[in-house]
Amino acid sequence: xxxxxxxxxxxxxxxxxxxxxxxxxxxxxxxxxxxxxxxxxxxxxxxxxxxxxxxxxxxxxxxxxxxxxxxxxxxxxxxxxxxxxxxxxxxxxxxxxxxxxxxxxxxxxxxxxxxxxxxxxxxxxxxxxxxxxxxxxxxxxxxxxxxxxxxxxxxxxxxxxxxxxxxxxxxxxxxxxxxxxxxxxxxxxxxxxxxxxxxxxxxxxxxxxxxxxxxxxxxxxxxxxxxxxxxxxxxxxxxxxxx
Amino acid sequence: xxxxxxxxxxxxxxxxxxxxxxxxxxxxxxxxxxxxxxxxxxxxxxxxxxxxxxxxxxxxxxxxxxxxxxxxxxxxxxxxxxxxxxxxxxxxxxxxxxxxxxxxxxxxxxxxxxxxxxxxxxxxxxxxxxxxxxxxxxxxxxxxxxxxxxxxxxxxxxxxxxxxxxxxxxxxxxxxxxxxxxxxxxxxxxxxxxxxxxxxxxxxxxxxxxxxxxxxxxxxxxxxxxxxxxxxxxxxxxxxxxxxxxxxxxxxxxxxxxxxxxxxxxxxxxxxxxxxxxxxxxxxxxxxxxxxxxxxxxxxxxxxxxxxxxxxxxxxxxxxxxxxxxxxxxxxxxxxxxxxxxxxxxxxxxxxxxxxxxxxxxxxxxxxxxxxxxxxxxxxxxxxxxxxxxxxxxxxxxxxxxxxxxxxxxxxxxxxxxxxxxxxxxxxxxxxxxxxxxxxxxxxxxxxxxxxxxxxxxxxxxxxxxxxxxxxxxxxxxxxxxxxxxxxxxxxxxxxxxxxxxxxx
Ligand code: HEM
Ligand code: HEM
Ligand code: SF4
Ligand code: SF4
Numbered sequence: 001x002x003x004x005x006x007x008x009x010x011x012x013x014x015x016x017x018x019x020x021x022x023x024x025x026x027x028x029x030x031x032x033x034x035x036x037x038x039x040x041x042x043x044x045x046x047x048x049x050x051x052x053x054x055x056x057x058x059x060x061x062x063x064x065x066x067x068x069x070x071x072x073x074x075x076x077x078x079x080x081x082x083x084x085x086x087x088x089x090x091x092x093x094x095x096x097x098x099x100x101x102x103x104x105x106x107x108x109x110x111x112x113x114x115x116x117x118x119x120x121x122x123x124x125x126x127x128x129x130x131x132x133x134x135x136x137x138x139x140x141x142x143x144x145x146x147x148x149x150x151x152x153x154x155x156x157x158x159x160x161x162x163x164x165x166x167x168x169x170x171x172x173x174x175x176x177x178x179x180x181x182x183x184x185x186x187x188x189x190x191x192x193x194x195x196x197x198x199x200x201x202x203x204x205x206x207x208x209x210x211x212x213x214x215x216x217x218x219x220x221x222x223x224x225x226x227x228x229x230x231x232x233x234x235x236x237x238x239x240x241x242x243x
Numbered sequence: 244x245x246x247x248x249x250x251x252x253x254x255x256x257x258x259x260x261x262x263x264x265x266x267x268x269x270x271x272x273x274x275x276x277x278x279x280x281x282x283x284x285x286x287x288x289x290x291x292x293x294x295x296x297x298x299x300x301x302x303x304x305x306x307x308x309x310x311x312x313x314x315x316x317x318x319x320x321x322x323x324x325x326x327x328x329x330x331x332x333x334x335x336x337x338x339x340x341x342x343x344x345x346x347x348x349x350x351x352x353x354x355x356x357x358x359x360x361x362x363x364x365x366x367x368x369x370x371x372x373x374x375x376x377x378x379x380x381x382x383x384x385x386x387x388x389x390x391x392x393x394x395x396x397x398x399x400x401x402x403x404x405x406x407x408x409x410x411x412x413x414x415x416x417x418x419x420x421x422x423x424x425x426x427x428x429x430x431x432x433x434x435x436x437x438x439x440x441x442x443x444x445x446x447x448x449x450x451x452x453x454x455x456x457x458x459x460x461x462x463x464x465x466x467x468x469x470x471x472x473x474x475x476x477x478x479x480x481x482x483x484x485x486x487x488x489x490x491x492x493x494x495x496x497x498x499x500x501x502x503x504x505x506x507x508x509x510x511x512x513x514x515x516x517x518x519x520x521x522x523x524x525x526x527x528x529x530x531x532x533x534x535x536x537x538x539x540x541x542x543x544x545x546x547x548x549x550x551x552x553x554x555x556x557x558x559x560x561x562x563x564x565x566x567x568x569x570x571x572x573x574x575x576x577x578x579x580x581x582x583x584x585x586x587x588x589x590x591x592x593x594x595x596x597x598x599x600x601x602x603x604x605x606x607x608x609x610x611x612x613x614x615x616x617x618x619x620x621x622x623x624x625x626x627x628x629x630x631x632x633x634x635x636x637x638x639x640x641x642x643x644x645x646x647x648x649x650x651x652x653x654x655x656x657x658x659x660x661x662x663x664x665x666x667x668x669x670x671x672x673x674x675x676x677x678x679x680x681x682x683x684x685x686x687x688x689x690x691x692x693x694x695x696x697x698x699x700x701x702x703x704x705x706x707x708x709x710x711x712x713x714x715x716x717x718x719x720x721x722x723x724x725x726x727x728x729x730x731x732x733x734x735x736x737x738x739x740x741x742x743x744x745x746x747x748x
Contacts, residue, residue, distance in 0.1 A: 026317070030317075034309075038567065039563070042621055042628065042631065043628035046627075062399050064399050065397070068328070068396075068398070068399075131263050132338065132341060135341070136321050136338075138367070138368055139367050140367050140368045206360045207360060214318030220403050221401040227562060227567065228562065229580075237527065
C-alpha cells in the first residue's frame with residue numbers, strides 16, 4: 001500500500017472525526033443555550049407551521065438576503081445551489097449502488113460545478129469592489145473563498161482536462177468506510193482536490209461556516225410570535241423568581 | 244433654528260449609500276454614569292481594577308444565557324447585506340456604524356478568547372485582545388446603536404445587532420462603565436416610580452389639571468383616575484405623556500376613548516411609567532425589576548386588564564417580554580390579551596362603533612405615519628402578523644380624511660428609526676441624534692413636498708421627543724409631530740360635548 005493511500009486514509013478519518021465531533025459540539029452548545037426572551041423579528045409567524053415555512057424560505061431561497069442585497073443574493077444563491085448539486089452528485093463516491101435520482105442528475109450536474117465557481121467569483125469580487133464589504137473582510141474571509149474556488153477548479157479540471165480514475169476513487173472511499181483499504185490514484189489534481197476538501201472539513205466547525213447550522217438556531221427567525229398567549233421562560237430566569 | 248457645533252446633513256431627494264469615512268464619529272460618547280447612578284442598579288461604581296478579566300467572565304456568562312449572542316457571534320459570514328441598512332451609518336459614513344462592523348467590535352474579542360481559531364490565529368480571523376482602546380470603541384459605538392433592528396430584517400441569519408449592543412452594554416455596566424442617561428433614569432423608576440422623577444403628588448395635580456382642561460374645552464367631565472382600586476383597566480403609559488408636547492394630547496385622547504367606551508380605568512403611581520430602560524442596557528434583572536412594578540400595580544388595584552399607552556420600546560417589553568418577566572397574569576380577565584395596546588383598544592371600539600367621530604375636524608392636516616422601530620420589528624398588534632402596521636393606520640384613517648404613506652422602503656418593517664431610540668435620547672448625543680434622523684427626515688420631506696403632508700403622527704414617546712427636537716435642525720417645525728391619539732382626541736365627539744358654536748377660545 002502506497003504512502004499516499006495511507007496518508008489520505010488517515011487524513012480523511014481524522015477530518016471526518018473533527019468535522020462530526022466539532023459540529024456535534026457546536027450544535028449541542030447552540031441547542032443547550034436558552035433563549036430567555038421572545039425576540040422574533042416581526043412580522044413573524046404566529047404558528048409552528050408558519051415558522052417552518054419561514055425557515056424553509058430562508059434556507060432555500062435566502063429570503064432576507066434577497067431583500068437586503070440583490071447582487072449578493074444572486075452570487076450567493078448560485079454558489080450554494082451549485083454546491084448542493086455538486087455535493088449530491090458526489091454521493092456516488094460513497095454509495096453503492098448509487099441511488100436512482102442521484103444517478104439521474106449526473107449528466108447536467110457537471111454544470112453545477114461551473115455555477116458554484118462563478119458564484120464564488122462574484123462573491124470574491126464584491127470583497128474588493130464594494131468598499132463597505134472590503135472594510136469588514138478579514139483574511140480568513142478571502143481564504144475561505146479561495147479554498148472553495150480551488151476545490152471547484154481542481155474538480156472541474158479532473159472532469160474536463162486531466163481525468164482521474166473515478167472508479168478507483170470510489171473504491172478508495174468505499175474502502176475507508178468498510179475498513180478494507182484500496183489504493184488511491186496518485187493524480188496531481190485529485191491529491192490537491194482531496195487535500196483541500198479535508199482542510200475544509202477540518203475548519204468547518206471552527207469558522208463562519210457555522211452559519212449553516214446557525215441559521216436554524218437563530219431566535220429572530222425560529223421563534224413563534226406568541227408571547228402574550230404562551231409564557232416563555234428560561235430555566236435560569238425561573239431561578240430569579242424563586243428567590 | 245437651532246444652532247449646532249456640527250454639520251447638519253443636507254436633505255437630498257434620495258438617500259445615497261455613502262463611501263465609508265473611518266472615524267467620523269469616534270468622538271461621540273455619552274456621559275459615563277457616576278457611582279451614584281451605578282450602585283443602585285447593582286453595578287460597580289467605576290472601572291474595576293481587573294476589568295479585562297471581569298469583562299471576559301461576563302461575556303462567558305452571557306454566552307451561556309443567550310442563544311442569540313452565541314449564534315450571532317458564530318454565524319456572520321460577512322456578506323455585507325446589512326452594511327448599508329443602518330441610519331447611523333448612512334448619515335455619518337463611519338464604517339464602525341455598519342451593523343456588522345459594530346458587531347465585530349464584540350466579535351473580535353469573542354473570537355480571541357472563546358474560539359480556537361482566534362486563540363491560535365488571531366490575525367487571520369480578525370481576532371483582537373481586549374485592550375483599553377477596544378473598550379473605548381465599545382463605549383462609543385455601542386452607544387451609536389438605537390437597537391432598532393433594521394439590520395436584522397436583511398441579514399440571512401437574522402443577526403440582530405441590537406442583541407449585540409445590549410450584551411456589550413451589559414458587559415460594560417458589569418465592569419463599572421455605565422451610561423449616565425439610562426442608569427440614572429432606571430434609578431428614578433426604582434425610587435420615584437417613573438423616568439421623569441415625577442412624584443405621586445405632582446402626578447395627581449397634573450391629572451387634575453388635565454381634567455379641568457378637558458372640561459373647559461368640551462364641557463364634559465372626563466376623568467383621569469389615579470390609583471383607583473377596582474377599576475377595570477390599568478393604564479401604563481410613558482411618563483412623558485403627563486406633560487410633554489405632543490405626548491399629553493395623546494393621553495387626553497386615551498381618556499376620551501375610555502370615557503366614550505364607558506369603561507373604568509386608572510393610572511397608577513407605582514407603575515407611572517411604561518418605559519423600561521432595563522432593555523436598553525441589556526440587563527434582564529433590571530428589566531424584570533422594572534416590569535414587576537406593573538404586576539404589583541395590577542394586583543394592588545385589582546384590575547382586570549392592562550393597557551399600554553403610546554410608546555415604542557415600552558410596547559416591545561410589554562408585548563414580547565412582560566409575560567416572561569412578570570407573568571403569569573392568570574389573575575386578569577382571560578378574554579383580553581395581556582397586555583393590550585391602547586391602539587388595539589381604540590381600534591376595537593371603532594369597529595364596535597362606540598366612538599362618535601368627526602373626521603373633518605382634522606381636515607387642516609395631511610398626515611403621514613412614522614412606524615416606530617420597536618413596534619414594527621419586535622411586536623404585533625391584533626391577531627395577525629403586520630397588525631402593528633395596519634391598526635395604527637386604520638385608526639388614523641378613521642379620524643382623518645387626509646393620509647398618505649411615506650416611501651415603501653421607509654415604512655412598515657423597513658422603517659427607519661427616529662434616531663433617538665435605544666437609550667440615546669440625551670443631549671450629550673445631540674450630533675448623533677440629528678444625523679441619525681436623516682433617513683427619516685429625507686422621506687418626510689419628500690412627502691411634504693410631493694404630497695403636501697403637513698404632519699407626521701407617531702406612537703412612541705421617544706420618537707415624539709426626538710422629532711420635536713430634531714425637526715427644526717432640518718428646517719421643519721416641531722409642531723409637525725402629533726400623537727395618534729391626539730388625532731383621535733380631536734375627532735371624538737363625547738356625549739354632551741359643547742358644539743362648535745358655543746366654544747370659547
Ligand atoms: C443550511 C445550509 C446553508 C445555508 C442556508 C447557507 C446560507 C448562506 C447565506 C445566506 C450566505 C450569505 C450570502 C453569500 O455570501 O453567499 C452564505 C455565505 C456563505 N456560505 Fe453558506 N449556507 C449553507 C451552507 C453552506 C456550506 C455547506 C458551505 C461550505 C462548504 C457554505 C459556504 C459559504 C461561504 C464560504 C459563504 C461566504 C461567501 C462570501 O464570502 O460572501 N455555506 N451562506
Ligand atoms: C470526499 C470528498 C470528495 C471527493 C472524493 C471528491 C472527488 C472528486 C472527483 C474524483 C471529481 C472528478 C469527477 C469526474 O472526473 O467525473 C470531483 C469533481 C468535483 N468536485 Fe469533488 N470530491 C470531494 C469533495 C468535494 C467538495 C466538498 C466539493 C465542494 C466544496 C467538491 C467539488 C467538486 C467540483 C465542483 C467538481 C467538478 C464538477 C463535478 O464533477 O461535479 N468536491 N470531485
Ligand atoms: S439595530 Fe439599528 S441602530 Fe443598531 S446597528 Fe442595527 S440598524 Fe443600526
Ligand atoms: S447581513 Fe448578517 S451575515 Fe451578512 S454581514 Fe451583516 S450580520 Fe453578517
